[in-house]
Amino acid sequence: MLKRFSKRVWSWLDTRIGFTDMIKPVAEHLVPRDARWWYVFGSATLTAFVIQVFTGVALAFSYVPSAAHAYATLQFISNQAVFGRFMRALHYYGASAMVLMVGLHMAQVFLFGSYKYPRELNWVSGSLLLLFTLVMGFTGQLLRWDQTGVWSVVVAAAQAARVPIIGHWLARFTLGGDTVGGATLSRFFAIHVFVMPALLFAFIALHLVLVLRHGISEPPNPGLRPDPKTYQRQYEELMKKTGVPFWPDAAWRDVVFSAIMIAGIVGMALVFGPPALGKPPDPSIIAADPRPDWYLLWYFAVLALLPHGTEHWFMVLAPLAVGFLLILLPLVFPRGERSPRRRPWAVGLVLMVVLMIGTLWRQGEVSPWSPNFDVKPLPAQVVGTAGGPIAQGARLFYEKGCINCHLIAGHGGRRGPDLTNVGSRLSRNEIILRISNGGINMPAFAGTMTPEEMNQLADFLLSRKVGVTSQHLTIP
Ligand code: HEC
Numbered sequence: 080m081l082k083r084f085s086k087r088v089w090s091w092l093d094t095r096i097g098f099t100d101m102i103k104p105v106a107e108h109l110v111p112r113d114a115r116w117w118y119v120f121g122s123a124t125l126t127a128f129v130i131q132v133f134t135g136v137a138l139a140f141s142y143v144p145s146a147a148h149a150y151a152t153l154q155f156i157s158n159q160a161v162f163g164r165f166m167r168a169l170h171y172y173g174a175s176a177m178v179l180m181v182g183l184h185m186a187q188v189f190l191f192g193s194y195k196y197p198r199e200l201n202w203v204s205g206s207l208l209l210l211f212t213l214v215m216g217f218t219g220q221l222l223r224w225d226q227t228g229v230w231s232v233v234v235a236a237a238q239a240a241r242v243p244i245i246g247h248w249l250a251r252f253t254l255g256g257d258t259v260g261g262a263t264l265s266r267f268f269a270i271h272v273f274v275m276p277a278l279l280f281a282f283i284a285l286h287l288v289l290v291l292r293h294g295i296s297e298p299p300n301p302g303l304r305p306d307p308k309t310y311q312r313q314y315e316e317l318m319k320k321t322g323v324p325f326w327p328d329a330a331w332r333d334v335v336f337s338a339i340m341i342a343g344i345v346g347m348a349l350v351f352g353p354p355a356l357g358k359p360p361d362p363s364i365i366a367a368d369p370r371p372d373w374y375l376l377w378y379f380a381v382l383a384l385l386p387h388g389t390e391h392w393f394m395v396l397a398p399l400a401v402g403f404l405l406i407l408l409p410l411v412f413p414r415g416e417r418s419p420r421r422r423p424w425a426v427g428l429v430l431m432v433v434l435m436i437g438t439l440w441r442q443g444e445v446s447p448w449s450p451n452f453d454v455k456p457l458p459a460q461v462v463g464t465a466g467g468p469i470a471q472g473a474r475l476f477y478e479k480g481c482i483n484c485h486l487i488a489g490h491g492g493r494r495g496p497d498l499t500n501v502g503s504r505l506s507r508n509e510i511i512l513r514i515s516n517g518g519i520n521m522p523a524f525a526g527t528m529t530p531e532e533m534n535q536l537a538d539f540l541l542s543r544k545v546g547v548t549s550q551h552l553t554i555p
Contacts, residue, residue, distance in 0.1 A: 109322030110329045111297040117191070118295060118329075119336035120184035126337040127177035128279065130344065131215075134170040135272070137162075142222070144268035146261035149224035150359045157356060168348030174216055176344050178374040181209050186429050189408075192417030193296035196307045199409035201289045204282050206405040211279050216374055218271040221264065225357035229259055231371045232267075242395045294318065299417035307414060377436050380443030454482050454491055461488045463542065472539025475532055479524065487543065495521055502544040510537045 093099050141160055143152045156163035185205065188194055194202035217235075221228045232253070240250035255262035297317060305313070323329060354372075371379055382394060419426050454477075459465060462473040476482055484494035501510070511533055517523035528536075 105291060106326035106330075107324040108291060108294070109318040110295045110325045111317070112321045112323050112328075113298050114295050114329060116332055116336070117187050117298070119333050120180050120187055121290075122330075122333035123337050123340050124177060124180040124184055125283065126340060127173055127180055127344075128283065130169065130173040130341070131177060132276070134166050134173060135276075137166045138170055139272060144222070144264055146224070146264050149222065149264060150356075153223060153225075153356055157353060164352055165348055167353035168351070169344060170219075171353050172344045172347045174219065175372075175374065176340055177212060178216060180340070181212055185209065186433075190419045190422075190425060190429060191296065191299055192415075192419075192422070192425075194409040195415070195417060196305065196310060196413040198289070198293050198296060199413055201286065201293065202409045203406050204286045204289065206402070208279065208282050208286060209405075210402065211275050211282065213375070215271060215275050215279075216372060218267045218275070220372055221267045222271060223354075223356060224264060225359060227357040232263065233259055239394070243392065245395075296417075299419070301416075301418040301420045303417070304415055305417065373440065376443035377439035380439045457482070457487060457490055461490060462539075468535045468538040469542050470539075472535040472537070475528075475536050476539060479528065479532075479536075481536075484521065498540060498543060500543055500545045502541040505540075507537050507541060510540050 138156065141152055141156050141163065143149060153167075156167060158164070160166075188202065188205070221232045236250045236253050236259070239253055240246045242249055251257065253263075254260075255266040294314060297314065381397075416422055456477040457473050462470055464470050476485075476487070482491040484492045486493055486497040486499065488499050505513075513521075514528070514533060514536060515523060515525035524533075
């Protein structure tokens with residue numbers, strides 16, 4: 080009864096709207112029989128995008144994009160809202176998955192030479208989708224509106240401002256003014272939920288239309304160099320002879336792989352939860368860890384590792400050059416050998432990129448250019464005494480966040496100078512002056528410390544002398 084009724088409703092709707100006419104040719108279009116597991120990354124990217132849309136809309140229900148409320152609403156989402164924590168985590172790992180899948184998809188398309196004739200524009204539209212995805216990642220980070228998010232943007236804007244010629248304009252455009260504030264947040268929110276999603280939807284649609292129009296590329300045969308004059312006819316013949324319908328013959332692999340990916344995202348979300356919310360942003364606190372999420376971290380590492388003075392040019396020119404080369408690639412090499420077995424340079428290039436990003440990523444994790452927030456108080460054998468002003472000073476050194484930027488006998492961060500032997504280098508007055516006034520990249524502590532605390536810190540630092548400290552250096 081119910082079944083018959085729903086069948087009639089469906090057929091009524093279908094005759095009027097034409098679902099079947101639309102879906103059938105798409106679902107049943109012929110694809111190469113031997114397009115197997117290598118071809119699943121594109122659909123997985125799409126799946127990740129769909130997850131982002133749903134979790135993103137769910138988050139937007141509770142999120143207030145204003146400087147006064149953003150942090151509080153995120154705390155609400157993380158701690159009180161039903162499934163809020165889970166949604167944030169899904170959105171975070173979904174973003175990671177999407178970036179990862181885009182990378183794998185591009186590597187596969189590149190290695191198989193699938194970007195060649197007639198699919199050049201598939202590649203170009205895909206390259207733009209990569210850009211939009213990365214912009215989503217970057218703008219999404221600021222929406223957390225915690226110290227990390229805000230400082231990532233401050234760092235990015237400071238870098239942008241140093242770009243030759245257009246720097247100031249670029250920084251002002253990024254921040255929506257001269258400093259990070261409500262206008263920055265509104266701007267990033269608009270980009271993150273309106274501009275980029277609209278572009279993503281449009282270009283994903285275009286990308287899929289092109290995929291359907293040209294069909295999925297057949298796995299390359301070493302030695303076979305498709306000729307644009309005959310390629311289309313050959314492809315059609317191949318499909319007629321050995322092609323299989325996309326649904327269900329080929330699509331089940333996409334479904335299986337996407338399901339594994341979703342399980343991975345859900346698993347990570349349940350086990351690890353969303354990235355911890357940092358402290359609320361406070362312009363007077365420099366002691367934040369301006370480290371972007373992992374897929375952008377390696378690029379920050381590049382900027383930090385470049386010789387001083389070159390990074391301004393590199394910052395704009397390198398992404399432009401990479402984008403330019405990506406778009407140029409299919410236009411310059413539209414024909415010729417497709418098989419990775421006959422294109423060792425292509426395989427080498429992919430390996431090199433993976434290796435480079437991997438190493439830089441590692442560098443970014445341990446790099447000295449931002450404070451180290453994963454530190455413990457100084458061990459007793461480094462301090463050398465358990466009581467008195469020196470021990471008090473050592474405690475303050477940890478509590479006031481000095482240790483996040485300064486190294487003592489191998490413990491702490493590397494943002495500022497190593498203070499292991501500072502007692503041999505500076506006098507009490509110099510030390511107190513520096514702590515009170517701060518310096519380049521060091522906050523001033525005059526307003527947040529009592530004279531007594533200042534003296535205890537000085538006592539502690541003065542006890543850090545060559546020869547005195549080295550005897551405590553049991554394990555560096
Ligand atoms: C955000 C990172 C950061 C924090 C937090 C920080 N410093 Fe610094 N510190 C620096 C930097 C960077 C320099 C070098 C500044 C310069 O040369 O202008 C520096 C310089 C110093 C110097 C001079 C070292 C020398 O060899 O000339 C002393 C002493 C010092 N800091 C002590 C402290 C103490 C004590 C605290 C905690 C109350 C602290 N710092 C907190 C980054 C930091």
